[in-house]
Amino acid sequence: MYDGYGNPPGMRMPPPNPHPGQFGIAFNGPSSGLIRTGLEAYGGRFLDSSSEFMQSNINRYFSNPQYYFHVNDQYVRNKLKIILFPFFHRGHWTRISEPVGGRLSYKPPIYDINAPDLYIPFMAFGSFIILAGFTLGFMGKFTPEAINLHFTRALIGWALQLVILKGLLYSMGGGEVPLLDLVAYGGYLFAGLSLAVVARLIWAYSYYIVMPWMSLCMGVFLVRTMKRVLFTEMRSSERHSSRQHYFLLFMAIAQFPLFFWLGSIGA
Amino acid sequence: MAKEFPVPPVVFTPSTPTHRRPPPPGAGASPPPAFAPPRPSTSSAANPLPFMSFDVNAAAASSSAPPLYAGPIGVGSGTSFEDEPPLLEELGINTRQIWRKTISILHPLRSADPSLHADADLSGPFLFLLSFGLFQLLAGKFHFGIVLGWVTVASLFLYFVFSMLSGGRRGDLDLYRCVSLVGYCMLPMVIFSAVSLFLPRGGGLMFGVGMGFVLWSTRVCTRLLAELASSGDEHRGLIAYACWLVYMLFSLLLRAGSRRWAGTPFDTFQQNTPIPRCNHD
Numbered sequence: 107m108y109d110g111y112g113n114p115p116g117m118r119m120p121p122p123n124p125h126p127g128q129f130g131i132a133f134n135g136p137s138s139g140l141i142r143t144g145l146e147a148y149g150g151r152f153l154d155s156s157s158e159f160m161q162s163n164i165n166r167y168f169s170n171p172q173y174y175f176h177v178n179d180q181y182v183r184n185k186l187k188i189i190l191f192p193f194f195h196r197g198h199w200t201r202i203s204e205p206v207g208g209r210l211s212y213k214p215p216i217y218d219i220n221a222p223d224l225y226i227p228f229m230a231f232g233s234f235i236i237l238a239g240f241t242l243g244f245m246g247k248f249t250p251e252a253i254n255l256h257f258t259r260a261l262i263g264w265a266l267q268l269v270i271l272k273g274l275l276y277s278m279g280g281g282e283v284p285l286l287d288l289v290a291y292g293g294y295l296f297a298g299l300s301l302a303v304v305a306r307l308i309w310a311y312s313y314y315i316v317m318p319w320m321s322l323c324m325g326v327f328l329v330r331t332m333k334r335v336l337f338t339e340m341r342s343s344e345r346h347s348s349r350q351h352y353f354l355l356f357m358a359i360a361q362f363p364l365f366f367w368l369g370s371i372g373a
Numbered sequence: 374m375a376k377e378f379p380v381p382p383v384v385f386t387p388s389t390p391t392h393r394r395p396p397p398p399g400a401g402a403s404p405p406p407a408f409a410p411p412r413p414s415t416s417s418a419a420n421p422l423p424f425m426s427f428d429v430n431a432a433a434a435s436s437s438a439p440p441l442y443a444g445p446i447g448v449g450s451g452t453s454f455e456d457e458p459p460l461l462e463e464l465g466i467n468t469r470q471i472w473r474k475t476i477s478i479l480h481p482l483r484s485a486d487p488s489l490h491a492d493a494d495l496s497g498p499f500l501f502l503l504s505f506g507l508f509q510l511l512a513g514k515f516h517f518g519i520v521l522g523w524v525t526v527a528s529l530f531l532y533f534v535f536s537m538l539s540g541g542r543r544g545d546l547d548l549y550r551c552v553s554l555v556g557y558c559m560l561p562m563v564i565f566s567a568v569s570l571f572l573p574r575g576g577g578l579m580f581g582v583g584m585g586f587v588l589w590s591t592r593v594c595t596r597l598l599a600e601l602a603s604s605g606d607e608h609r610g611l612i613a614y615a616c617w618l619v620y621m622l623f624s625l626l627l628r629a630g631s632r633r634w635a636g637t638p639f640d641t642f643q644q645n646t647p648i649p650r651c652n653h654d
Binding site for chain 1: 530534538540607608611614618622625626
């Protein structure tokens with residue numbers, strides 16, 4: 107379903123240049139000659155069939171990651187505005203879908219402001235680590251081990267967010283959403299978090315104002331997005347059940363402890 | 374009361390061989406006469422032992438050490454020694470090219486020449502990282518392993534982001550070239566680490582100078598990445614932010630010290646937060 111850009115899943119063709127994103131490193135890197143000659147000893151078909159196998163099976167669990175990086179400057183700016191101030195977004199929240207080759211797929215982020223992307227989560231994650239380092243430096247407690255600790259903490263926070271989102275979807279019965287979509291939605295929290303940490307660096311007491319505000323914004327953003335996702339995924343009749351609403355509320359409230367835990371740098 | 378032991382006076386006479394050493398255990402494989410004390414204190418060139426085939430002059434120069442490894446050097450490879458290529462060439466280290474690449478990055482305002490960096494090598498970056506570590510060592514911080522690890526992770530990150538952003542038209546940027554680029558663009562950070570030894574620690578001056586060097590690194594790195602990959606022009610701002618993050622990480626490492634960074638608004642935060650004090654009773 108999600109093949110807006112790149113190889114369609116399930117299509118078995120031998121790759122002309124074996125490239126599926128980061129999985130192609132082994133075939134394109136500096137030791138590729140060695141691997142190729144080694145595998146050629148077993149016959150060319152081994153190389154083709156194994157990479158085919160990997161491609162078709164990986165696509166079952168991960169949609170093509172390149173779809174999520176098809177962004178440009180303008181998209182990044184507007185998406186950041188939506189994430190940080192979701193109240194002011196006047197437009198609709200549905201993703202634009204287009205029929206591609208007989209199947210319905212979503213437009214890539216460069217054409218559709220509501221599409222999830224992975225560039226912002228990764229960059230926000232990096233910014234958060236740098237800002238954590240700054241904060242530690244100002245407190246006099248910077249060591250490289252502390253950076254590693256915050257890196258691990260941030261990864262765990264991201265994974266927790268992913269678990270909450272996936273749990274929500276699973277309990278509602280809609281399991282068709284690709285994993286990388288949820289990874290993207292979960293990663294947007296670092297944008298708000300980084301902004302809160304910047305505010306704290308500028309003025310110490312702004313922490314108590316900006317942090318709850320950012321949690322609230324993230325909660326609202328997630329609620330609106332997941333509501334749309336559930337709306338499109340659920341084909342059954344229980345669309346506006348109260349159970350759904352309770353779960354969405356839980357997800358929004360869970361943002362607060364998550365933000366405060368990740369923001370407690372140096373404690 | 375301590376007993377008095379008659380201690381014979383120790384006299385060193387020139388006739389006494391001073392290099393008498395007990396044979397080390399398990400020395401069966403090495404030639405046994407190596408441990409016979411050289412009786413004539415003059416050079417043993419006058420007394421060549423027939424079954425030792427190594428260079429006897431070398432044994433004379435270092436007559437005190439048992440020549441365990443001197444054996445194979447002279448044996449059998451004397452004929453092809455002059456025909457071997459020079460060591461640096463064999464290792465693939467092209468010093469002239471490294472020097473040219475370094476000079477091209479050094480000028481902060483003129484942009485670097487990307488054609489020089491088309492062939493990647495890792496020896497220049499390795500030298501830069503070592504000197505970075507050495508300057509840190511002069512400041513009292515032992516960060517060699519950390520720097521190497523962070524460079525690896527950072528270039529993996531950059532490679533991943535860059536290859537995803539430019540889609541399938543990656544040009545000819547592969548991981549090796551990416552690591553080489555990130556390493557070469559560390560040169561301004563190496564200069565900063567040298568400069569930071571003389572600046573007052575933790576002040577605003579260091580912060581400002583650090584930002585200048587980080588921006589220099591970022592500018593060079595972005596330009597080289599965009600040119601080399603031949604398709605990165607439309608994503609320059611996005612790539613520039615990723616490079617900026619990488620070099621900010623290294624500048625954090627530089628500015629870390631044992632003393633707190635003074636003169637920031639954070640001081641008020643520290644003072645106003647009540648710290649529980651224990652009662653000394």
